[in-house]
Amino acid sequence: MRDILLRLSEEEGAGPAVIHRLSDEDVAACTGESEKTLRAYVRGLRQQADLAAGIxxxxxxxxxxxxxxxxxxxxxxxxxxxxxxxxxxxxxxxxxxxxxxxxxxx
Structure with a gap:
């Protein structure tokens, strides 16, 4: 699942760091979700990382x-x-x- 999220984060322009910060439990919770949902999740992770950086x-x-x-x-x-x-x-x-x-x- 982490590999899928890493691929999606690259495709969404979020970078791997937002995925590497996730706990194993967070990654496991993504199992069974659609690609559309996972992409939205990755975009949300990126937005939170950007906000934390003042972007x-x-x-x-x-x-x-x-x-x-x-x-x-x-x-x-x-x-x-x-x-x-x-x-x-x-x-x-x-x-x-x-x-x-x-x-x-x-």
């Missing part, structure tokens, strides 16, 4: 005000103000998060 997902292009983080980039269907956001835990962990320039239009 904004390409599709997160709307400036939103988070009560915890202040101005942040989130996805288009997000409300203009949120109580907390996916960046909060990374900010609290000390990661520098990308923030929109309030003087520029979004």
């Amino acid at each position: 904004k997902p390409l599709e997160w292009n709307v400036a939103v005000n988070c009560r915890g983080c202040g101005p942040v980039w989130l996805w288009p269907t997000c409300p203009a103000e949120v109580i907390a956001c996916p960046w909060c835990r990374h900010r609290k962990a000390g990661t520098r998060i990308p923030t929109p320039d309030p003087s520029l239009p979004t």
